[in-house]
Amino acid sequence: MAIDDSIDLEARLERPGTAAGARQALRRALEEAALERPRLIAGLMARFRDLEIAEDALHSAFEEALEQWPRRGLPERPAAWLATAAHRRAVDQLRRLGRWRAKQELLLHESPQYEEPAADASRDLLDVVDDEVLCLLFTCCHPALAREAQVALMLHTVCGLRTEEIARAFLLPRATLAQRLVRAKRKIRDAGIPFQVPPRSLLHERLDQVLLTVYLIFNEGHGSTSPGGAELCREAHRLAGLLRELMPEEGEIEGLLALIELCEARRAARRDADGSYVELARQDRGLWDRAAIERACARVESALRRGRVGPFQVQAAIQAVHAEAARWEDTDWPQIVGLYEVLERMQPTPVVRLNRAVALRYAGDPRASLALLQEDEVRRELDAYAPYHAALAEALATLGRGHEAATSWRRAAGLTEEPAARAWLEERAGVAQP
């Protein structure tokens, strides 16, 4: 893992004359401290209200640690040491910019308990209250920021992923992503994007924004075959876990966490030896992580009992039904149809209807499935979407309309990039209309 952008830990540890054991200890201390990044950044943000200052200060603190720890020995609590060092660096930086006096007045005005820490730092700057970490997440996912900027901030600023790593995962030039981050951080500062937990009237709306951003990170990772994809999934899981710690009462957080865990529990079965995608129906269920599935299913159930049922809980419940079936043939399709109906009421989107149509066919009602797929809005919105035409083909084939089914299989194949999936779809077209 990266401890901080632009610090190549491996290269830095290659210091001549350092014993392997000492190097190991140093690495462990740094990595452990880096895990505290959300709290370190939140603490700096709470005091300085400027993400660029906060990140630069933390970066400098890591540099200082790399310099000092090998010579003076590891501090007892590395993360707290970094918090103090970063705080001092931030004050230095603001002084250099000539903004310290103004900032100090602002801070004194805003938080009367604030005082500059003494040189010996008896006050623990890492003692960030949970609220401050929450503030950081809400700030990074503020709706005045573009969604791509929210994703980039969450991964870079909160999780500490390097700019290159994020750029690679999203197939963007590094410069584009770096630019996006700088702009977002400056907008937070200059447009007065608040560092606060939203008031009750906005809380759920804003929380849904945060969850959606985490979900998008997960989804991007889930759909990717590169090692960076797995990393995105891990970070999304970490963020969801962090949110859960901070707001343990929220069912939707629990729902998102369970959804991620259920998808991750099937990771080993999702790709075959060649790395090609294996759809749910053909997965070797023996490769699923049963213990993880059980934990996640329990999570969904407890979330659903709390009220405020939301789309993530419903999606997790759908995945739980799949996960509980010993074989594909044993899937409880009527229950899945029912859950998609609930989801459709919350999110009346064509893709949700497509999923309900697919479930209807498996539940033994291909006529209802076809009728849903042929609705004008669904057809219009999903015409360029391969899974739509595949679902249409399946429904038509089940109804014995082979000729039309073959046309839809071909259309699906024509919209598919991946060679293996494309070949499979073309083969189906051939079977449907020999």
Place this chain on the structure above:
Amino acid sequence: MRYLLMIYTNEELENGMSEEEKQAMYGEYFGFTEAIQKQGIHRAGEALQPVATATTVSVRGGKVITTDGPYAETKEQLGGFYLVETDSIDGAIAAAAKIPGAKHGFIEVRPIIDFD
């Protein structure tokens, strides 16, 4: 912080309104202005004459050039503005969402630079 809320609406739409509809709209604006005055965030606010009255001025090589019309021809035109002062962008967004024109047009929210 202070924010300028710029109201972009389609003038054609308003030209097509009946006298009653116009009066109703002015009433809504009046109500909104009063509401943010009571809330204590109102600093200024004006309605502008249509873009047909706009003149664009520039100076090139020491010469003043005036052009008839707005700086940019767009489907929606700047028709008025409010200046509000709120704790953060959240207050400005909440105010912008209550501007009557937001229902058919767009409100651009721009923070004011504080030079102090």
